[in-house]
Amino acid sequence: MPFTILEHGAGPPDNADQRVRSFHEYWRSIRRGRPFPSRADFDPIDIPYLMPFVSLVDVRNGTQPRFVYRLAGTKLVDLLKREVTWHPVGYGVKPEQLEFVLQRYSIVADTGAGIFQRDRMQEQSNDYTGIERLMLPLGSDGMHVDMIFSIVIPMPKDSPRG
Numbered sequence: 001m002p003f004t005i006l007e008h009g010a011g012p013p014d015n016a017d018q019r020v021r022s023f024h025e026y027w028r029s030i031r032r033g034r035p036f037p038s039r040a041d042f043d044p045i046d047i048p049y050l051m052p053f054v055s056l057v058d059v060r061n062g063t064q065p066r067f068v069y070r071l072a073g074t075k076l077v078d079l080l081k082r083e084v085t086w087h088p089v090g091y092g093v094k095p096e097q098l099e100f101v102l103q104r105y106s107i108v109a110d111t112g113a114g115i116f117q118r119d120r121m122q123e124q125s126n127d128y129t130g131i132e133r134l135m136l137p138l139g140s141d142g143m144h145v146d147m148i149f150s151i152v153i154p155m156p157k158d159s160p161r162g
Helices: 018-031 074-080 095-111
Strands: 004-006 054-059 067-072 114-120 130-138 147-154
Touching: 018 130, 018 147, 054 095, 067 074, 067 095, 074 147, 095 114, 095 130, 095 147
Parallel strands: none
Antiparallel strands: 004 114, 054 067, 054 147, 114 130, 130 147
């Protein structure tokens, strides 16, 4: 369950899935020298091959639930085994994993750092699929995170990266 905090725009490891690395490169390209880009900088048409794996999560400071899915790609919905758009993050997560899941989102929202993780899904409906996850901040003012931009890629069963 460990994850790596990626500060100052650092990217995933060199042996990460090419789609994860491409996602990070796209995020870096729309940053334009700022700590992180805004949602307005992101255009799904730029990364159509990644969109099935992508999610956007609203960060709602001062409101509960704090993290709510705004968008979930079709492959992510398949992995989660349910639609999560407009549901709070943690909906369907194994109860013993909820605090850990919310911790990842809080780190991105509170620090503006990214997170890379290689793990298994932590869902009640899917706790067996190995995945690579990259979570990156978005913020309309470049200072405060108001969305979390993520990609989750299932790893092949025989992956040497695990």
